[in-house]
Amino acid sequence: MVKWFSSSRKRLEVPRLRSRAESESSTKVDLRELTPELLTYLGKAAYLQLIAFENLSAAVATAPSAAAKERISRAASLTLSRQHGLTAEIIRAGGDPGDVMGRYSEVIDAFSDRIAGNDWFETLISCLITAGFIDDFLSRLAEGLPAGAAARVVEILAADSGAAMIAAEISAAIDASPVLSSRLAMWGRRLVGDTMLITRYVLEDPASATDARIEPIFNELIAGHTRRMDALGLTA
């Protein structure tokens, strides 16, 4: 099981006043030393996409209307396409997708349980917020993979994941019922800790993530998180 690193609590603070340009220029870090071995990376990344699909599917199943189901099913389909791209890379690297992903399923399933929302709105926030954070991290980390795989994986992760559709769905829900805001803001903040833990887990040696090399990356990821929350009008 993933353990919570008590020393990392302080880092969970969100740098609210940082602009996008500022955070990007000050935190560009070479993740290559931290990137795990190819199949390890692909197994964890593909399984994370699979649980992102499961979360979206849960949002399809609990959607309040046929129209909402229809829209979210598009995002689910896009996420699954990305997942299939990653499993194709596992096969290309000589691995069996089920076996390779299966090594990491217990920890990632536990994460998935923790981020499952209590209702449709929370589930949508989870879909947007955790997948956004994880995808940012996986994209950055992919730069450290062997050259050919790196380019292909970066391309797979750059493909549309349907995040804009999910964000539009949440915004419409908040517009229709502004009282949702504070609850969803709280839920969004709660997700950050678990999401940071699972990104550490993607690293070959999560303990190495406590060192100074990883901190700027998390600042960058949290800045991305803050932008996503801001775009919904929610306080990160």
Next chain:
Amino acid sequence: MVKWFSSSRKRLEVPRLRSRAESESSTKVDLRELTPELLTYLGKAAYLQLIAFENLSAAVATAPSAAAKERISRAASLTLSRQHGLTAEIIRAGGDPGDVMGRYSEVIDAFSDRIAGNDWFETLISCLITAGFIDDFLSRLAEGLPAGAAARVVEILAADSGAAMIAAEISAAIDASPVLSSRLAMWGRRLVGDTMLITRYVLEDPASATDARIEPIFNELIAGHTRRMDALGLTA
């Protein structure tokens, strides 16, 4: 809500001794008189594919291994492609997919609740058995749509739905645990009644389905059901 037609109970008997050739030659019926108006057909058909996707997603979520999740996610993706093909037809016919599907969601959601299995194995049987029956029916009924739409819809429904993958998954589960057979056979038989009701619902006027025109079609569909159950080694 859909009502159970008490007069139809007798027709639920499965014609076990009928061969494929025999049933097809004796039951070829023109469904054109029964086919509903285009948008009605498309709304019901698209929403039925959407709940087929939801059932497959539930099977992904509850699958016992990463490998099984991976395999079933392929079937889910294929089913969603078919659903998207049908919603594209709704748009082409001037309808809004959410609105058009939404007219029929209450009845179809109630069906979906009734066929949800109690565990992964039952869910898989539901995915295979109800979708197989419904797809056979929708394909037959599509012949009665306006010419251009008919050809396109028949092609959409002829595309792979992943049924062979689901069947392989169930067969492997039964091989690994033969004691499952009788429970799954019972579950498969239980599904037939609800599935027949929902196919009647697809018709513009379900009451018309009680007349003699529909009976040969159901014999044909039940023969298809029996073949699917037989292929799994289960008594229909």
